[in-house]
Amino acid sequence: MNKEFFKFELLNICKKTGARAGLLHTPHGVIETPVFMPVGTNSTVKMLTNHHLKELNAQIILANSFHLFLRPTDTLIKEFGGIHKWMNYDKAILTDSGGFQVFSLTNLRDIKEDGVKFKDPKTGTEHFISPERSMEIQQNIGADIIMAFDECAPYPCSYEDAKVAMERTHRWLERCFKAHTKKDQALFPIVQGAFYDDLRIESAKVISSFDAVGYAIGGVSVGEPTDIKNRIVEITAPLLPVNKPRYLMGVGTPEDLLDGVIRGIDMFDCVMPTRNARHGSFFTKKGRKIIKNKEFEKDAEPLEEGCQCWTCQNHSKAYIRHLYRVQEPTAATLLSIHNIYFLMNLMRQARQSILNNEFDTLYQQWQSNLK
RNA sequence: GGGUAGGUGCCCGAGUGGCUAAAGGGAGCAGACUGUAAAUCUGCCGUUUAACGACUACGGUGGUUCGAAUCCACCCCUGCCCA
Numbered sequence: 001m002n003k004e005f006f007k008f009e010l011l012n013i014c015k016k017t018g019a020r021a022g023l024l025h026t027p028h029g030v031i032e033t034p035v036f037m038p039v040g041t042n043s044t045v046k047m048l049t050n051h052h053l054k055e056l057n058a059q060i061i062l063a064n065s066f067h068l069f070l071r072p073t074d075t076l077i078k079e080f081g082g083i084h085k086w087m088n089y090d091k092a093i094l095t096d097s098g099g100f101q102v103f104s105l106t107n108l109r110d111i112k113e114d115g116v117k118f119k120d121p122k123t124g125t126e127h128f129i130s131p132e133r134s135m136e137i138q139q140n141i142g143a144d145i146i147m148a149f150d151e152c153a154p155y156p157c158s159y160e161d162a163k164v165a166m167e168r169t170h171r172w173l174e175r176c177f178k179a180h181t182k183k184d185q186a187l188f189p190i191v192q193g194a195f196y197d198d199l200r201i202e203s204a205k206v207i208s209s210f211d212a213v214g215y216a217i218g219g220v221s222v223g224e225p226t227d228i229k230n231r232i233v234e235i236t237a238p239l240l241p242v243n244k245p246r247y248l249m250g251v252g253t254p255e256d257l258l259d260g261v262i263r264g265i266d267m268f269d270c271v272m273p274t275r276n277a278r279h280g281s282f283f284t285k286k287g288r289k290i291i292k293n294k295e296f297e298k299d300a301e302p303l304e305e306g307c308q309c310w311t312c313q314n315h316s317k318a319y320i321r322h323l324y325r326v327q328e329p330t331a332a333t334l335l336s337i338h339n340i341y342f343l344m345n346l347m348r349q350a351r352q353s354i355l356n357n358e359f360d361t362l363y364q365q366w367q368s369n370l371k
Numbered sequence: 372g373g374g375u376a377g378g379u380g381c382c383c384g385a386g387u388g389g390c391u392a393a394a395g396g397g398a399g400c401a402g403a404c405u406g407u408a409a410a411u412c413u414g415c416c417g418u419u420u421a422a423c424g425a426c427u428a429c430g431g432u433g434g435u436u437c438g439a440a441u442c443c444a445c446c447c448c449u450g451c452c453c454a
Contacts, residue, residue, distance in 0.1 A: 041407050062406075100406045108408080121408035147406075190406090221405040229405095249406040256405070271407045278410045279403085294400075332410055 005184045006213040008245050014359040019261045021354040024214070024245050026144040027184050028084065028092040031059045033245060033266040034350055036257060036343040037094065039274065041067050043077075043087045045340075046274050047333045050089050055310055056341055059091055060144075062269050065137045066098035066129070070120050074140035082142030094145040094269075097134045097176075099190065100250070103152035103222065111151060113168065131172040135179035135187075145186045147216065147249075148176045153194040155224040162194035170206050177210060186213035188247060191236055194219055195228055204239035214245035214267070221250045221270075230259050237264040254283055254346055255370070258363055261350050268347075273339030278332040280324050283342040285369045291335065296321045309341035 007025040014020070024031040038045045038053070041064040045053060053061065063083060068074060080086040083093055101118065102109060108119040115130030129137070134149035149172050151165040169192045180187045189207045193199030207215055217236050220229045233248060240246050247267035248260045257268050273283070281290045284304045289296075291303075302312035303320070311320070311334040323331035353362040 037406095039407065046407080047410080064407075067407085094406095096406050101408090103406090105408070150406095152406080216406085218406065223405090247406090252405045268406095270405050271409090272405050275404060275407065275409065275411085279412085280410095281404085290402080292401095327410075329410065 002183050002186055002213060006186045008214065008243065010243050012355050012357070014354045015357040016360045017262050017354075017363065018264055019350065019354045019359040020264055020266055021351045022245065022266060024266075026060070026092040026186075028090060028144050029059060031092060031267075032348075032351060034257075034261050034347045034354075035059060035267055036340075036347045037062055037267060037269040038340050038344075039269055039271045041271075042071075043068060043083060045336070047278065047329065047336045048274075048340075050087070052310075052333070052337055053089070053091075056337065056344060058340070058344065060094060061089070061091070062094050062096060063141070063143060064098070064101075065095045065134065065141055065146075066101045066118075068095075068141055069098070069129075069137045070122075070127070074137040078140040078142070084142065092145070093143040095138050095141055095143040095147065096249075097138065097147040097149040098129050099134075099147065099150035099152055099218065102150075103154060106154075111168075113171075115149075131175040132179040135176055139180070139182050139185065142182075143185065145188060145214070146180070148173050148187060148189045150190040150192055150218055152219045152222065153192065155195060155222045157194045159196055159199075162192075162196055162199055165194070166192045166199050166203050170203070173207070173210065188212060188214045188216045190216040190218040190249070191240075192219045193236075195224060195232060197231075197235055200232055200236045201239060204236045208240055212244065214247055215240045216247040216249050217265075218249045220248065221252050221256070226256070226259070229256070230263065233260060233263045233265065253288075254343060255366065257343060257346060258350065258366055261347075261354075262359065262363055268343075270343075273343055274336050277335035277339045280331070280335070282335050283339050285366075287370055291317065291321050291324050291331070293321075303335075303338050304342070307338065307341070308345070309338050311335070311338040311341075 005027050009023040012021045022033045024033055037060045038058055039062045043063050045061060077083055077086045084090060102116050108121060110117040115128055118127045131149040138146035150169040153162050153165040173189050189210050189212055191203045191207045193203040220232055237246055245266040248265040250270055251260055251268050252270050280292050281288050282303050296317040299317035301317060303317060304312055315334060320331055320334050350362060353359045
């Protein structure tokens with residue numbers, strides 16, 4: 001165990017909702033939960049610099065070991081003294097294992113018991129990643145939190161396929177823990193089981209039997225309806241150790257985050273704020289908006305009234321719309337800042353309301369905002 | 372004045388007798404995106420109609436033909452070359 005490096009303090013469980021607020025201590029700072037973690041696949045949050053991340057007060061970001069293994073290679077990052085030195089970033093970093101690529105690179109991979117054969121999407125070069133190899137890669141990269149190498153099943157998915165993927169994930173988890181030796185890195189196991197309640201329950205139990213710093217729920221937001229996602233989280237989360245952080249992988253929209261928090265989730269990540277920013281849309285309390293739309297042509301107001309993000313403090317919708325339409329990359333930067341701030345700020349507000357035992361009020365407020 | 376290349380929908384541009392409301396871009400309008408193969412992808416885009424359809428359209432006018440953006444005649448305009 002990594003008790004000298006990691007500690008989770010569960011500060012409060014909202015009396016009305018069961019939502020949780022806590023502190024996760026890492027070798028690179030304390031993370032206030034619930035938290036939204038921006039995704040920086042290639043060791044940068046797309047369109048942003050470390051300066052932006054500091055301004056946003058990001059406490060932890062993600063990177064992807066599969067992508068970094070291909071380029072610049074994990075060994076190069078190790079030569080540079082690990083990912084924190086590599087990208088000159090001193091806050092916490094989490095790397096995904098490559099498990100999600102097992103799911104998303106459908107036509108470029110071949111899953112076997114030993115591991116997965118992948119083709120580099122850019123060059124076609126074939127590579128092999130096993131649980132042991134994933135651990136080695138992630139230990140070379142050197143993030144604070146590393147993820148188990150799992151198999152994420154698609155939606156929809158037959159019971160048989162879901163079961164096979166889940167059981168393999170469990171066997172791989174055993175191998176991950178055996179291969180994981182660095183004490184200053186926390187290895188999070190991942191619950192699978194697709195959208196079958198009994199599989200999820202079984203997986204949650206198996207995963208919980210491993211002594212870990214935190215636990216993740218994977219395999220959601222792969223195209224399923226919201227109510228199914230919520231049901232899965234609802235039956236899975238309570239089966240995970242109470243006094244450990246719970247990470248819902250790949251989620252999501254502002255509403256998804258609140259849906260997760262109220263079901264006892266502490267950590268989230270999603271590409272949505274940054275990808276949608278690059279594609280021209282931004283979050284508001286009244287839902288997602290598209291900056292290129294004509295309605296914003298002469299709109300002198302910020303993206304969101306009262307928003308304290310740097311973008312909203314400095315620029316109008318009309319200006320950002322113009323930048324987007326003439327394909328100035330700065331538009332994507334400005335929208336990324338806003339979107340990430342929006343989700344991080346939502347989690348800050350959630351945290352405060354949980355500490356006050358009134359998360360229900362915030363939750364209901366959001367529901368009515370959207371109507 | 373002579374020669375030559377051309378004039379196509381908002382713009383660029385393909386098309387040289389029917390399969391053409393007319394390829395493909397761009398612009399415009401709208402939409403999608405959930406552990407990032409994504410600064411990407413999708414739909415609409417002459418007028419009218421809910422739609423079927425109807426109407427108008429390939430510089431202009433006239434002609435050949437069952438049928439013309441495409442062939443013929445004359446005219447107008449533009450680029451380039453020579454005087």
